[in-house]
Amino acid sequence: DQRAVTTANIPRYARVNTSLWSTDEAIKYFVSQGYSFKGFQKDAHIPNLLAFSPNAALQDDPAYNAGKIILQDKASCFPAVVLSPPSEDNGVVIDATAAPGNKTSHLSALMGNKGTLYAFERDRKRFSTLKMMIGKAGCKNVTPVNTDFLTVDPFDLKYVPVTHILLDPSCSGSGIVNRLDHLLDGEPESNRSQNERLDKLAAFQLLMIKHAMRFPNVKRIVYSTCSIHASENEHVVRDALSSDEAKAGSFSIASRNEVLPDWPRRGFAEEMNSTDAASALVRCLPGEDATNGFFVSCFVRDRNITLKRK
């Protein structure tokens, strides 16, 4: 029953910003604020993620205002964990579509607030939000850049050392549970205009992945959406895998054991024409998985190949 899918069924997730404090400190703090440790739990899949009851008013908590917790849906924590960025001093990572910056601050924390994380955002207003979020979260290793990722030269000396790229581009947002509520009332979008919109989004998403594959030393690219449509998910991955860029760069899909192996819901095999490839993909179904609808994939370079400029 789609009507049962509302935010009232989804826990209120709080990711502990480990750049500012530890999960043990956060747990002690919330207990001291009157939350019982039965009233919230550590998440089973994502480290440093706490799950509270859906109506917990965490947006009013001083720890949120201080950037010490990030209110982020569980599924939206998957991409940074799957990317598994380096935590060495010389690590160089790109967040290609960064605002408002939840995944940027997650990546920054996973990097131990070290190395360099370039955070690109095309939209000027959203870029201001991104800069505010980075400041609030105490990210010291992030360089925000107000630009279109598609215009960034992969052979620019600054970006040559990049090894990991997170791509969380604009999508239909069809997995966001609040919006599913809207689908229940009002006029449904006509199939034709919906398909046209999805086709445009998919073409853009594919361009973004292909561009990421041009970075000469990138070895891991995570592509995610908050869409439930195969056209923005499995189909985009399939097209990216058969692209010239994937062949030139020797990219394949990372196997299941590298992509949240314990998460049971995987990609749709019928949309990938391959059970193996589909099992390498992660899906979340709104209402079923205590998360919003979400999709995560990871491309890896097969061999240690360095691309040469054409």
Ligand code: SAM
């Ligand atoms: N990763 C973000 C987070 O977790 O907070 C959410 C990203 S949101 C789904 C997509 C963002 O990408 C939007 O802010 C949009 O303006 C930006 N964007 C879209 N196309 C872009 C491009 N070509 N280059 C840079 N940013 C882009």
